[in-house]
Every structure is written in structure tokens, then in C-alpha cells.
Amino acid sequence: MMEQSALFEYVLRMSDDSLILAQRLGEWCGHGPILEEDIALTNISLDLIGQAISLYDLAANLEGKGRNHDQLAYMRYELEYKNVLLVEQPNGDFAMTMLRQFFFDAFRLPLYEALMQSPVEQLAAIAAKSVKETRYHLKHSSEWVIRMGDGTDESHKRAQDAIDHLWRYTHELFYVDAIDHALLADGKIPNMETIQAKWMTTVTSILQEATLEIPKNNWKFEGGREGRHSEHMGYLLADLQYMQRAYPNMEW
Amino acid sequence: MSTNEWPLWEVFIRSKQGLNHKHVGSLRAPDATLALENARDVYTRRSEGISIWVVESAHIHATDIDDAASFFEPSDTKIYRHPTFYEVPDGVKHM
Numbered sequence: 001m002m003e004q005s006a007l008f009e010y011v012l013r014m015s016d017d018s019l020i021l022a023q024r025l026g027e028w029c030g031h032g033p034i035l036e037e038d039i040a041l042t043n044i045s046l047d048l049i050g051q052a053i054s055l056y057d058l059a060a061n062l063e064g065k066g067r068n069h070d071q072l073a074y075m076r077y078e079l080e081y082k083n084v085l086l087v088e089q090p091n092g093d094f095a096m097t098m099l100r101q102f103f104f105d106a107f108r109l110p111l112y113e114a115l116m117q118s119p120v121e122q123l124a125a126i127a128a129k130s131v132k133e134t135r136y137h138l139k140h141s142s143e144w145v146i147r148m149g150d151g152t153d154e155s156h157k158r159a160q161d162a163i164d165h166l167w168r169y170t171h172e173l174f175y176v177d178a179i180d181h182a183l184l185a186d187g188k189i190p191n192m193e194t195i196q197a198k199w200m201t202t203v204t205s206i207l208q209e210a211t212l213e214i215p216k217n218n219w220k221f222e223g224g225r226e227g228r229h230s231e232h233m234g235y236l237l238a239d240l241q242y243m244q245r246a247y248p249n250m251e252w
Numbered sequence: 253m254s255t256n257e258w259p260l261w262e263v264f265i266r267s268k269q270g271l272n273h274k275h276v277g278s279l280r281a282p283d284a285t286l287a288l289e290n291a292r293d294v295y296t297r298r299s300e301g302i303s304i305w306v307v308e309s310a311h312i313h314a315t316d317i318d319d320a321a322s323f324f325e326p327s328d329t330k331i332y333r334h335p336t337f338y339e340v341p342d343g344v345k346h347m
Contacts, residue, residue, distance in 0.1 A: 034258070034280060036293065043297065143285060143286060
């Protein structure tokens with residue numbers, strides 16, 4: 001595979017993770033469990049949109065076909081989105097949203113930390129800027145996981161239910177295929193096994209502190225990285241894309 | 253409405269130029285750690301600060317508005333407490 005197009009795919013996968021999770025968090029706007037948390041969730045959403053814009057700009061640049069970040073974000077079909085299934089899962093209750101966020105943050109932080117060393121300068125620069133935001137996201141989601149797990153009977157049950165449901169989607173965070181192999185061989189990206197080990201360390205220690213348990217089953221759901229999404233994705237994209245589809249090229 | 257609400261916290265922020273923390277408002281949070289995070293999200297979105305203090309509102313003791321006359325008015329008539337009766341020598345700068 002041409003290296004340029006491998007890098008395009010790699011960056012696109014990261015952009016889509018950020019955009020789709022941001023869209024999900026944005027759904028909480030005005031519906032947060034308390035005003036302060038409503039603002040916290042939408043702050044995280046805006047951080048992720050900012051990261052998505054930078055990553056889409058880089059992807060568009062690598063692709064070299066004259067597309068801009070808006071066209072990448074809003075004008076593709078479902079099969080062309082390469083985000084992991086985890087980030088498109090519905091918000092559910094606050095525990096479901098926070099556990100989804102925690103699993104993602106614990107993955108994104110070591111990824112950005114490693115990408116800061118990438119010889120792809122623009123990618124390293126985006127990672128360096130995003131790592132501070134992500135460190136805060138992980139702190140915030142970790143604090144909530146600990147409080148829900150080690151809180152009341154009901155908050156503990158809801159947090160454990162969320163883990164039991166979401167665990168099957170976490171394996172896909174570490175998905176690798178020919179695209180990753182090509183870039184890894186050239187030293188452009190970090191080894192995913194290292195990222196996974198760091199993720200596991202974070203998840204194990206926080207869940208332990210939260211008195212929550214890692215599920216025993218080994219179900220693994222994947223497909224997002226190849227564009228095969230869960231049934232929730234179409235509805236999400238309908239919301240996300242409506243304005244650009246109804247009024248192509250509009251700006252505000 | 254639930255009576256089992258999170259406690260109220262007062263938020264103090266020190267800006268880049270400021271030397272002291274200034275009261276900026278209040279918020280609700282279950283404990284001090286999350287109060288600091290909420291304060292960060294609610295009150296420093298536009299680079300307002302580099303340091304945050306939070307304190308539970310219940311721990312603040314305030315003067316009673318009804319006592320204002322006996323508390324504060326007596327000082328209004330003590331103009332000699334202001335150092336305005338000294339002539340500043342010509343050589344003194346920055347006064």
C-alpha cells in the first residue's frame with residue numbers, strides 16, 4: 001500500500017473516533033444530570049471536535065484531492081466512516097456515557113503520548129496539543145467511574161452494567177491491519193500492543209479502586225475500522241449530517 | 253425536587269495577572285475534587301485563571317446585613333484613619 005494513503009486511512013480513523021464521540025457527547029447538551037456536568041460533557045465534546053478538525057485537515061492534506069474537513073466530516077456515507085464501534089454506542093444513562101468515555105480516554109492518552117514522538121511532524125504536533133486535553137478527560141472520567149463504582153448500590157450496579165455491556169467493544173480499540181503494519185514498519189506510529197498494555201494498566205487500577213469488575217467473557221465485537229457499523233450509526237449520521245445534506249456547502 | 257442535593261461550593265480564581273484569588277461564583281459538586289473540576293469547566297473556559305480555590309459555602313461565616321450599621325458606619329466618620337494628612341516630600345516616587 002502506498003504510504004501516503006496508509007497514513008490518510010490511519011489519520012481518518014482517529015478523526016472519526018473523535019468526531020463520532022463528540023457527536024454522542026453533544027447529545028447531552030441541555031440534558032446533563034446537573035448543570036455543572038452538562039458543561040463538563042460539552043466541553044469534552046468541543047475538545048474532541050477541535051481535535052477532529054485538526055486531524056481531518058491533516059487527512060485532507062495527505063489525500064490531496066481537494067476535500068476539506070467539512071466534506072470529510074459531513075459528506076461521506078456510513079461505510080466510509082472508520083471509527084471504532086465503542087464511540088458510536090448510544091449514551092444510555094450517565095454511567096454508560098462515563099464508562100464509554102473512560103475506556104476511550106484510557107486508550108487515547110497513551111496513543112497521543114506515543115504519537116508525540118512520530119516523525120510525521122503534523123501528527124506529532126496534533127498529539128502534543130491534544131494530550132493535555134485528553135489527560136484532563138481521563139482524569140474527569142476516572143473520577144466519575146471511581147465515585148459511581150464505590151458510591152451507592154444503585155450507582156455501583158449501573159456502572160457495572162455499563163462495563164458488562166461495553167467491554168465487548170473495547171478490544172477493537174487495539175485493532176490493527178495492513179495499514180498499521182505498513183506505518184509501524186516505517187516507525188511512523190507506535191506499536192498497538194504497547195498502547196493496549198498501558199490501557200489495561202489504567203483500566204485495572206481504576207476499576208479496582210472503584211470496586212468494579214472486569215467481565216470474565218471474551219466477546220469481541222469489531223467492524224468499525226473497516227466501515228461496518230452497528231445499527232446506531234445511521235441514526236447518528238442522520239443527525240450529524242442533516243444540515244449539510246439539506247443545504248450543501250452551507251456555513252455558519 | 254430532591255432535597256438530597258450536592259453541597260454548594262464557592263469558587264475563587266486567581267488570574268494570570270492577579271496576585272490574589274477572587275470570588276467568581278458558586279456551583280454544586282459531591283466533593284472537593286469534583287468541585288475543582290466543575291470550577292475548571294464552568295469558570296475557566298476562556299483562560300480566566302491559573303489557580304482555583306473552592307470552599308464549601310457552609311464553611312463561610314458572613315456578617316449579617318442587619319448589623320451593617322454597627323459594623324461599618326462608625327468608620328465612615330474617622331477620616332483621620334486615612335493617611336491623607338501627610339505632605340509627600342518631592343523626592344518620593346510611586347505614592
